[in-house]
Amino acid sequence: MTGMPGAGVPVPSRGARWAILGVVGGAFAVPLVAMLEFTLRRGLEGGYDVSRWVAVLTGSLGPEYRVLGTAIGNSLVLAAATIVIVLVLLVPTMIVVHLRLPRLRRVLEFVCLLPISIPAIVLVVGLAPVYGVIARAAGSGVWSLAFAYGILVLPFAYRAVQSNLDAIDVATLTEAARSLGASWPVVIGRVLLPNLRPGLLAGAFISVAVVLGEFTIASLLNRQNLQTALVIVQKDDPFIAVIVALLALLLALALLLVIGRLGRIRPGRTS
């Protein structure tokens, strides 16, 4: 470890940084490379080829894999519905608490972070009777899982939006807009939301990543999503299941890269 001249906090040397990156990157890369290697195997005859990847990417899999298409569609619908729930319920609530009820901020934070400390299996036990009622009232469509997923993604969405709220002077921007003649909907739509865009997008993309990777709740509530379908497919063809899992991971990685990029973009300038 070496100290940087003039800086108060010591930073790792270039060598130490690469070593840390190598160890951490290796821990992540080894299982991913193993998965990739597995999908390229020819089976008992030995050797490697890309025929399964070609089949998946060109959509020429047999009818027994249609469940995957349905499940991917379900997961995308769930991701979209979850984002809508988060944006419609959580964001306005956070703005109101930030502006008008700052004393409730700790309470809201506690409630929003609570799901991260509750195992999914425990959530399901609590949600099962609720879903019994939902199924009777509104049917048992896969979309209804979005309510549970809305709870599941609360901690991530809350953190993303709150850090953005803390970074801008919401009260002054609001008062300035009001003094200029803006109504409350205009204040939220034209002043606050554009300035909360990085936080909202980050919250939305993290929600997508969480929803695409969710298995426990869907499985125990007998709904089909990407993860439950992968388990079914895995029983017939583990190679295809691993390929789809890798593709889902790539999508999540791409989303995280987009979030990182958005966090650095400012109007009129990138830093």
Added chain:
Amino acid sequence: MTATPAAPARISATVSLRGVVKRFPGLTALDGVSLDLAPGEFVALLGPSGCGKTTALRVLAGLEAADEGSILIDGDDVIGTPTNKRDIGMVFQSYSLFPHLTTIENVEFGLRMRRVPAADRRSRAAEALELVGLDHHAGRYAHQLSGGQQQRVALARALVTRPRVLLLDEPLSALDAKVRVQLRDEIRRIQTELGITTLFVTHDQEEALAVADRVAVMRDGRIEQIGSPEELYARPASAFVADFVGLSNRMPGCVVDDVVLIAGQPLPLLDPDSASGDVHALVRPEDVELVDAHEAGAHAGRVLTTSFLGAFRRTRILLDGGAEIIVQHAAGAACHPGDRVHVRLTGRPVAVAPR
């Protein structure tokens, strides 16, 4: 509240606050504040932190609700009118430009709210930016402007809608000293040019005295005194005002027959009815002079500190009797800490406050 391009400038409104009370839990921020602003007048609300000056401005803007009293703008009671319908322009202490909009888009915002057609909107915004000398920065974002430039844009944004009243909430306090003075003078120039009724909140007495037609000094939610800068300085109504507006030496004295006796020296009173008996005389540093030891009425003392302030020097002296006194004198008069000196009151009228 939709203004058309042809609408005349609605400036020079009268503003009246009548017995306004505002309470927060455990605190009465405004305790019956009454204040009248004449059309086109520039009034400064001056006072220490927590005296209620910003609350008064926010109540006038509609950002806080008054618990009692009435607020009239051009004779209309606006107590129940929301902020966005009060037709005010406001500049805030902290930078309040919308970060996602360019300078000209910020200035256009209020016009957009009033549904002014795009072409007129753009030309009026450009004019407003020209007024504050920033027309060449129209395409920049807030983070590309200095603090002073941001406040100028905020001023242009507040003025472009031709509001009835301009409210300035310590708009200079985040700026460095030189920019402060420049922008302060610029605000006054623009206000005079437009003739817009303006309420300016500040805790800086120099700022208030420099720009305002009248200054209202606030203390504990009340207006302690309101008057022209000259009146406040020369005839403070209380010890608090004298202390707050300019520097004062607080010296024990006794009022006898319309004069106050300070260390045996009789001085005329600014206001003969202000107090009687034992009082604190409030003597300005410029009403004390350095003299030779043999001069009549001279008091001996030792220099504690001395500060060079350009045209003059301010020196703190410990008198032999134990009291401290501040003297403002010519910068050329040599003075060093520890020097033995003699001082005398000039004999100009002084304000007094009950002891």
